Amino acid sequence: NAGGSHHLTLQSRKTPQGGLPALLKEMGTGLLVTELMGQGVNYVTGDYSRGAFGYWVENGEIQYPVEELTIAGNLRDMLLDIELIGSDSLIRGTKETGSILIGSMTVGGK
Known part of the structure; x- marks a missing residue:
């Protein structure tokens, strides 16, 4: 792997128009x-654990950080x-890549 991935592009045949707002609406x-x-990524097993920041979304609208x-x-x-991408x-x-909608993830925190 010589230092990781190079020239990686993620695309989808099922891409909604409208970018991130369209994905948020789809997510709900x-x-x-x-x-x-x-x-926190083990490149041999694929396991990861990473700190994250973001926003809580309800009804497709950002509510709070x-x-x-x-x-x-x-x-x-x-x-x-x-x-979706x-x-x-x-x-x-x-x-x-475009914004990515992942079906489910394990999340921990306050």
Whole structure:
């Protein structure tokens, strides 16, 4: 893997128009993760545990900020649970994706 993934693009044939707002509407109620921190990923097993910040969403609308969360799981399982990828585009280095709606994740915190 020589230092990680390179030139990775995530796309979907089932992409709603409207980017993040369309994904929030589709999600209804849940957590919008906007930032991850730490390096809690085991690249051999795929297990991860990362600190996170974001917003709580109800009826597709952002309600309030949330912080001091931990999300945990397995990368393979998370990728298999992707429901939608938005039409918006975020590029970080050599990686590009739209907003991603994941069916369920393990979340802990206050």
